[in-house]
Amino acid sequence: MRVATWNINSLKARLDRLLAWLESASPDVVCLQELKCATADVPVEAIADAGYETAAWGTGRWNGVAILSRVGISDVRTGLADQPDFADATEPRAITATCGPVRVQSLYLPNGRDVADPHFPYKLAFLKALAADAAADARGETPFAAVGDYNICPTDDDLWDAAAWTGTTHVTPQERAALDAVKAAGLADVFPRALKYEWPFTYWDYRNLDFPKNRGLRIDLALANPAFAAAVTDAYVDRNERKGKGASDHAPLVIDLDL
DNA sequence: ATGCCGAAGTTACTTCGA
Numbered sequence A: 001m002r003v004a005t006w007n008i009n010s011l012k013a014r015l016d017r018l019l020a021w022l023e024s025a026s027p028d029v030v031c032l033q034e035l036k037c038a039t040a041d042v043p044v045e046a047i048a049d050a051g052y053e054t055a056a057w058g059t060g061r062w063n064g065v066a067i068l069s070r071v072g073i074s075d076v077r078t079g080l081a082d083q084p085d086f087a088d089a090t091e092p093r094a095i096t097a098t099c100g101p102v103r104v105q106s107l108y109l110p111n112g113r114d115v116a117d118p119h120f121p122y123k124l125a126f127l128k129a130l131a132a133d134a135a136a137d138a139r140g141e142t143p144f145a146a147v148g149d150y151n152i153c154p155t156d157d158d159l160w161d162a163a164a165w166t167g168t169t170h171v172t173p174q175e176r177a178a179l180d181a182v183k184a185a186g187l188a189d190v191f192p193r194a195l196k197y198e199w200p201f202t203y204w205d206y207r208n209l210d211f212p213k214n215r216g217l218r219i220d221l222a223l224a225n226p227a228f229a230a231a232v233t234d235a236y237v238d239r240n241e242r243k244g245k246g247a248s249d250h251a252p253l254v255i256d257l258d259l
Numbered sequence B: 001a002t003g004c005c006g007a008a009g010t011t012a013c014t015t016c017g018a
Helices: A015-025 A044-049 A119-139 A173-184 A226-231
Strands: A002-007 A029-033 A053-057 A065-069 A074-078 A094-099 A102-108 A144-149 A220-224 A232-237 A253-257
Touching: A002 A015, A002 A102, A002 A144, A002 A220, A015 A044, A029 A144, A044 A053, A053 A094, A065 A094, A065 A102, A094 A119, A102 A119, A119 A144, A119 A173, A144 A226, A220 A226, A220 A232, A220 A253, A226 A232
Parallel strands: A002 A029, A029 A102, A102 A144
Antiparallel strands: A002 A253, A029 A065, A053 A065, A074 A094, A094 A102, A144 A220, A232 A253
């Protein structure tokens, strides 16, 4: 089976591209982030016409996560156990479901904005909650993966210019330590192939010709438990989906499994 | 060729993203 994760940067603005990509890539399960629409506004009929059931959680202008599946979807859970709030709101940044033989969690981690901003400790608190939340599924025998936009470059190789990013969010030791704690719960980074160039970046800023110049980040990750990781036969970043008019600023991460 | 930011709420400008 094929599982993918994609920060789509608006489900409504990207719907035509999503439907075309479902047709061409033919994934069985797709985890989406940054829906930027409320749950009630998710175009479930158009997605159903493409052959996928939808579980989604969104509140409007920002954030929002979903799981699409053509192999069934059950045991849906929104949010994390003990998920921290921001500005007195529980933001739609996590949804978990069982789809056929796998259990997947679609995650959109807080950006952090700046190390001095309240959003930064919120990001660290979210990661701490994630580590605790994922522990049971990580230890389980069901193939499980916590996938999505982690908004962290795991190493200095995972961004185009580490020197230029010193002291900014996404690369700090605190964020990397918090990510390591998530992995320590029993999850391993499924490292993808790049379809071009040396490194599998998943995000390129819209500005400054960053995509043509390959000034990217690897921030979309799939953290898998041993049962999931053992079934992986291939993984790649579909950078072709980043091309052209109306692309998201993130490319899908695609994982093939012998399941 | 992959090409100089884009989405959404509100309605001319603002906030957010990484």
